[in-house]
Amino acid sequence: GAVVSQHPSRVICKSGTSVKIECRSLDFQATTMFWYRQFPKQSLMLMATSNEGSKATYEQGVEKDKFLINHASLTLSTLTVTSAHPEDSSFYICSAIRTSGNYEQYFGPGTRLTVT
Amino acid sequence: SQQGEEDPQALSIQEGENATMNCSYKTSINNLQWYRQNSGRGLVHLILIRSNEREKHSGRLRVTLDTSKKSSSLLITASRAADTASYFCATDAGGGGNKLTFGTGTQLKVEL
Numbered sequence: 001g002a003v004v005s006q007h008p009s010r011v012i013c014k015s016g017t018s019v020k021i022e023c024r025s026l027d028f029q030a031t032t033m034f035w036y037r038q039f040p041k042q043s044l045m046l047m048a049t050s051n052e053g054s055k056a057t058y059e060q061g062v063e064k065d066k067f068l069i070n071h072a073s074l075t076l077s078t079l080t081v082t083s084a085h086p087e088d089s090s091f092y093i094c095s096a097i098r099t100s101g102n103y104e105q106y107f108g109p110g111t112r113l114t115v116t
Numbered sequence: 117s118q119q120g121e122e123d124p125q126a127l128s129i130q131e132g133e134n135a136t137m138n139c140s141y142k143t144s145i146n147n148l149q150w151y152r153q154n155s156g157r158g159l160v161h162l163i164l165i166r167s168n169e170r171e172k173h174s175g176r177l178r179v180t181l182d183t184s185k186k187s188s189s190l191l192i193t194a195s196r197a198a199d200t201a202s203y204f205c206a207t208d209a210g211g212g213g214n215k216l217t218f219g220t221g222t223q224l225k226v227e228l
Binding site: 006036042046049093104107109112 | 220
């Protein structure tokens with residue numbers, strides 16, 4: 001159990017458009033989900049904490065109006081990159097914590113975003 | 117938040133040899149975790165060691181934790197080509213929120 005999926009796995013979009021990435025916990029409920037971004041050959045940087053039914057908490061330096069997060073249910077969080085620019089091109093990874101469990105984070109397979 | 121550092125940044129060994137990766141961090145922690153990432157993929161949780169533990173084993177993996185030095189090591193014994201991946205340590209500082217701070221990672225290449 002404890003499978004997290006992301007959709008899409010890859011997306012290419014043009015500058016100025018918006019892109020939505022979904023993160024789903026397939027076989028468990030997740031009150032809390034996290035969104036990370038990762039540049040090539042670098043580590044994961046936490047962007048924001050997504051809590052079901054409340055506003056996301058953003059890390060310092062992350063623009064909340066640019067990276068919109070919605071955690072509308074216990075199994076789904078979405079990240080929308082608004083007015084995307086080439087510098088937003090990155091690997092975006094989500095993780096989820098079971099509502100009832102040992103607080104281990106289960107990671108999704110990631111979404112490769114390329115902005116042209 | 118500041119990240120921990122891992123060394124070496126890259127490690128290349130022969131199959132059958134042992135691989136050791138080190139992680140240093142800056143703040144007090146509740147636990148430290150090790151993850152593996154294959155190129156362009158998500159993360160796989162390997163092992164969690166709590167702040168009151170000093171050593172933990174899981175199969176061919178051995179993790180140590182020295183909270184006085186704020187450091188941890190991951191040892192993979194009898195490595196296999198399939199162990200080729202990036203390995204990250206991540207610290208949970210506690211205080212609620214379950215946020216993880218990732219280290220810079222070690223790229224391990226195991227050659228036949």
